[in-house]
Each structure stands twice: as structure tokens, then as C-alpha cells.
Amino acid sequence: MIETFLDETAASAVDTKKTDKRTARPKIGFVSLGCPKNLVDSEVMMGLLDRAGAEMTSDVEAAEILIVNTCSFIDAAKQESVDTILEMAQHKTAGRAQRLIVAGCLVERYRDEIRKNIPEVDAVVGTGELEQILAAAGLEAPRPVTQEPSPFTILIGAQAATAPSFRPEGDLRESQGRFSRNAWDGADTHLPQYLYDHTTPRLLATKKASAYIKIAEGCDHPCSFCVIPNLRGKFRSRRFESVVAEAESLVAQGVREITLIGQDTTCYGEDLDLKDGLAQLLDRLAAIPDLKWLRFLYAYPNKITGQLLETMAKHPNICCYLDVPLQHASGPVLKAMKRGANSEIFLKTLEKVRTAVPGIALRTSFIVGFPGETEEDFEALCDFVRAAKFDWLGVFGYSDEDGSRAFGLDGKVPARTIERRKRELMKIQKRISKQAKENWVGRELDVLVEGESGETSLLWEGRSEFHAPEIDGKLYINDFGPFEELHAGRFYRCEITEAHDYDVVARVIVASGEES
Numbered sequence: 001m002i003e004t005f006l007d008e009t010a011a012s013a014v015d016t017k018k019t020d021k022r023t024a025r026p027k028i029g030f031v032s033l034g035c036p037k038n039l040v041d042s043e044v045m046m047g048l049l050d051r052a053g054a055e056m057t058s059d060v061e062a063a064e065i066l067i068v069n070t071c072s073f074i075d076a077a078k079q080e081s082v083d084t085i086l087e088m089a090q091h092k093t094a095g096r097a098q099r100l101i102v103a104g105c106l107v108e109r110y111r112d113e114i115r116k117n118i119p120e121v122d123a124v125v126g127t128g129e130l131e132q133i134l135a136a137a138g139l140e141a142p143r144p145v146t147q148e149p150s151p152f153t154i155l156i157g158a159q160a161a162t163a164p165s166f167r168p169e170g171d172l173r174e175s176q177g178r179f180s181r182n183a184w185d186g187a188d189t190h191l192p193q194y195l196y197d198h199t200t201p202r203l204l205a206t207k208k209a210s211a212y213i214k215i216a217e218g219c220d221h222p223c224s225f226c227v228i229p230n231l232r233g234k235f236r237s238r239r240f241e242s243v244v245a246e247a248e249s250l251v252a253q254g255v256r257e258i259t260l261i262g263q264d265t266t267c268y269g270e271d272l273d274l275k276d277g278l279a280q281l282l283d284r285l286a287a288i289p290d291l292k293w294l295r296f297l298y299a300y301p302n303k304i305t306g307q308l309l310e311t312m313a314k315h316p317n318i319c320c321y322l323d324v325p326l327q328h329a330s331g332p333v334l335k336a337m338k339r340g341a342n343s344e345i346f347l348k349t350l351e352k353v354r355t356a357v358p359g360i361a362l363r364t365s366f367i368v369g370f371p372g373e374t375e376e377d378f379e380a381l382c383d384f385v386r387a388a389k390f391d392w393l394g395v396f397g398y399s400d401e402d403g404s405r406a407f408g409l410d411g412k413v414p415a416r417t418i419e420r421r422k423r424e425l426m427k428i429q430k431r432i433s434k435q436a437k438e439n440w441v442g443r444e445l446d447v448l449v450e451g452e453s454g455e456t457s458l459l460w461e462g463r464s465e466f467h468a469p470e471i472d473g474k475l476y477i478n479d480f481g482p483f484e485e486l487h488a489g490r491f492y493r494c495e496i497t498e499a500h501d502y503d504v505v506a507r508v509i510v511a512s513g514e515e516s
């Protein structure tokens with residue numbers, strides 16, 4: 001459902017005027033905020049708009065329609081979303097744009113407030129209604145006739161979308177109020193159910209040769225600090241063959257690295273009666289010729305099965321990389337977070353992972369300052385980080401989210417303490433990371449070159465299989481070896497020559513595949 005800020009008569013009158021002013025292909029400026037999952041939603045919306053005849057522009061001054069796809073995971077993300085909407089509203093007032101649309105998680109949470117407080121916004125589109133972006137932009141869905149796609153649009157197959165299924169856990173948690181939005185004034189009470197599929201057009205916004213595939217949406221876990229299930233709805237998986245068809249199409253069009261995402265990728269297929277669904281999916285996708293790297297993000301710790309690890313170890317094109325957000329390591333805090341486990345259990349899991357997939361790079365993230373977190377709890381977390389020796393680690397300060405179970409808990413930790421704990425934990429990790437990166441010096445790795453560094457034209461940037469897109473440390477290239485120039489989107493064999501706290505520097509030896 002689209003919410004417009006005008007009554008129906010006024011809306012159509014304004015629409016007519018605006019349509020008259022538009023060029024044949026309305027120019028759309030699109031801002032995507034938040035995580036890769038939100039980026040895929042943006043790519044789907046851009047694909048739909050592109051197919052309906054719109055033209056994307058990165059020039060905000062030239063845009064006739066401005067769209068902001070928002071994030072509202074934590075306070076900082078909400079603030080960034082609101083700031084961006086206000087900035088785009090100014091462009092609308094002063095520039096050429098005639099329409100401003102707000103999409104994404106902020107809409108699911110603050111649908112009415114956006115409407116009341118930012119009159120420049122013409123329409124809002126929630127996470128479960130992506131296809132409504134066309135109506136919000138005043139465009140019509142194209143009739144299903146043969147149409148030449150834009151060279152940037154990934155049009156995949158021609159099958160109809162099917163309704164999602166849910167896990168029994170999701171239905172149970174729904175009956176327990178897990179997804180309730182009753183405390184959210186004006187929120188649409190219908191939970192999002194949308195899932196794109198291989199027939200949905202996507203306009204990729206990722207760097208050359210790399211793409212995400214969202215294999216599932218929503219989440220059934222009860223984590224007490226998290227409102228994502230309220231925003232995104234119950235866990236539902238995309239059909240197995242739909243994911244395979246999308247991956248094959250992406251690879252046929254030049255993508256060489258696929259990163260599977262979802263709120264929890266390790267639950268993939270549980271609603272489709274698949275046992276070890278993610279392992280089965282990886283096994284199938286890894287067989288796609290020319291797919292050089294395959295990885296997945298957002299594993300849930302107790303869902304890392306022996307079968308999953310065996311599958312990772314079996315295929316050389318499944319990256320030696322595991323992202324497993326643990327959130328904390330102290331038993332009492334994990335219990336209050338409604339996640340369970342403790343540092344001993346986690347250390348055993350990590351040992352199992354490292355034994356099954358030798359050399360694997362491990363990434364995690366933690367929340368510090370959860371209500372009731374004592375100095376002892378924090379020390380337990382620090383000890384765990386020292387023992388676990390992660391390759392990559394992110395720390396978030398607890399954000400008190402209205403609608404989460406933790407919102408009602410006593411023992412809130414002062415902001416200054418949260419900041420101090422964040423700093424201390426990152427200091428510990430910095431030492432671990434520096435030492436680990438020093439051990440990389442002299443190693444030869446395949447590197448996917450991404451292009452000139454944003455920091456200086458003297459350096460280029462790339463990633464190894466141990467670096468996921470966007471989130472991990474940088475790999476800089478300062479020596480092109482035998483090449484005059486490098487090509488973004490290609491793989492090169494490189495030697496690591498320098499190590500810094502989180503970043504490394506490399507020199508090119510040869511183009512990958514030309515070693516012998």
C-alpha cells in the first residue's frame with residue numbers, strides 16, 4: 001500500500017501537472033542507506049523503475065524524482081535517514097525535483113510521523129511493498145510484452161512470484177507477540193511478506209563483478225535488542241531454484257563474486273522443508289562455471305552445522321570466510337539478549353569451524369552496554385575476544401529501541417560507559433588484527449580489483465577471499481607489477497608486502513589464472 005500525503009483528488013491534480021513537466025524518461029535520483037539487504041531492495045526498486053522507463057541519475061540537481069531508501073536499525077541509522085530525507089527535501093524545494101519518495105525500514109516504523117512532519121515527502125513505500133515504487137513515482141508497470149532491457153538491468157527469466165511460506169517458529173513467535181507493532185503509533189499492522197525472485201528486474205549498484213543475492217527475508221529469532229523482525233516480518237526463504245536461476249543469470253552477465261545475504265542465512269530453507277538448506281544451496285551454486293567466489297554473511301552461531309562446514313571446505317570457490325555475529329560472550333548478557341550460549345560454547349564452535357575449514361577468516365560483531373551489562377560481563381567479553389582472535393570485528397554501542405523487549409529492561413548503561421567499552425574492545429582487537437595482518441606479509445592471494453582508491457590516485461583497492469565487500473579492512477595495491485594498468489572487476493595474483501592495523505598493501509604478480 002502506498003501512503004500519499006494528499007487526498008486522492010489533489011494527488012491526481014498534482015500528478016497531471018508534474019507528468020506534463022517530465023521528460024519522456026523521468027530522471028530518478030536514488031539514495032540507498034543501511035546494510036546490503038537494504039541495498040538489494042534499492043536495486044530491485046531501481047530495476048522496476050528502469051523497466052518502467054525511468055532513467056537513473058547520480059546528479060541530484062538533474063533528478064525529477066528523488067527516492068531515499070532508509071534504515072532504522074538503530075538510533076544512528078534513523079538519524080542518518082532523517083538527515084538524508086531533509087537534505088533531499090531541500091533539493092526538491094530549490095531544484096528540479098518534483099517528487100520525493102521515502103522507502104524502507106523507517107517507513108515501517110514511522111509511517112505517520114514522516115507524513116506529518118516532512119510535508120515535502122510525496123509518498124512512502126514500506127519494505128513489504130517494493131513494487132509500489134512505480135505508483136509512488138507516477139509510473140505504470142510495463143505490460144508483459146517483449147521489451148529490450150536497459151544494458152544495466154538484470155532481467156532474469158519469466159516465472160511468476162509465489163507466496164512465501166513460514167517456519168513453525170515464526171508462527172509461534174507471532175502468536176507470542178514477537179512481531180507486534182502495537183506500540184508503534186501509526187505503523188501499518190500488516191507485516192511485510194514481500195520477497196523478490198529471479199523474474200524481478202534488478203539494477204546492480206555494487207562494484208564490478210560482485211553482486212549480492214538475498215536468499216531470505218525477515219527473522220524469527222527472539223533477540224531482545226532487535227526490532228528488525230518487527231520491521232521486516234517473519235522469516236521466509238526464496239525458492240531454491242529461483243536463487244539458482246538468479247545466480248546463473250548474474251554470472252552469465254559477468255558477475256564473478258556472489259554474496260548471499262538475509263537476516264539469518266543459516267536458517268535458509270527451513271520453511272521449505274529443506275534440511276541443511278544453506279549447505280545444499282552453496283553446493284549447487286558452487287557448481288556454476290565461472291563463479292569464482294561464493295560467500296554468505298550473517299550466520300547464526302548455533303546454526304553452523306557440520307554439513308555446512310563440509311560444504312565450505314569441499315568447494316574451492318566458496319570463500320574461506322565466515323561472518324557470525326555473536327553480539328556478546330558473557331552468559332548472563334546473552335541470556336538477557338535471548339540468544340543463549342556463552343564464551344565456552346562459542347570458543348568450541350570457532351574451533352570446530354577452524355578445524356573444518358583451515359585458514360578461514362572469521363568476522364563477528366558485538367553489542368556493548370546492553371542493559372544490565374556489568375564490568376565483569378564486559379571483562380568476560382574482552383577475554384573472549386583475546387582468546388577467539390577474530391580476523392574482523394565490529395562493535396556497536398547498545399541502542400535503546402522502542403518496540404524491542406530490551407527497551408523495558410532496567411539497568412541501562414550510561415552512554416559514556418558504552419563509549420568507553422566500545423573503545424576498549426576495539427583497542428584489544430586492533431592489537432590482534434595488527435599481529436594477524438603482519439603474518440599476511442609475503443603471502444600470495446587472488447585479489448578482485450575494485451578500482452582506484454577513494455583516498456589517493458596513487459593506490460588502487462581490491463579484496464581477497466578473506467575480505468567481504470564493504471565491511472572489512474582494505475587491501476591497497478601500490479605496485480602493478482608487470483601491468484601498465486589494472487582493470488576493475490578482474491582478478492590478479494598479488495603478494496602482500498605491508499601490514500597495518502587493519503589494512504594491507506600488495507603488489508601485483510600476474511593476472512589470476514595465468515600463474516603457470
Ligand code: SF4
Pocket residue numbers: 219220221222223226227228229263264300
Ligand atoms: S538474528 Fe537477532 S539480531 Fe539478527 S535480525 Fe534476527 S532478531 Fe535481529
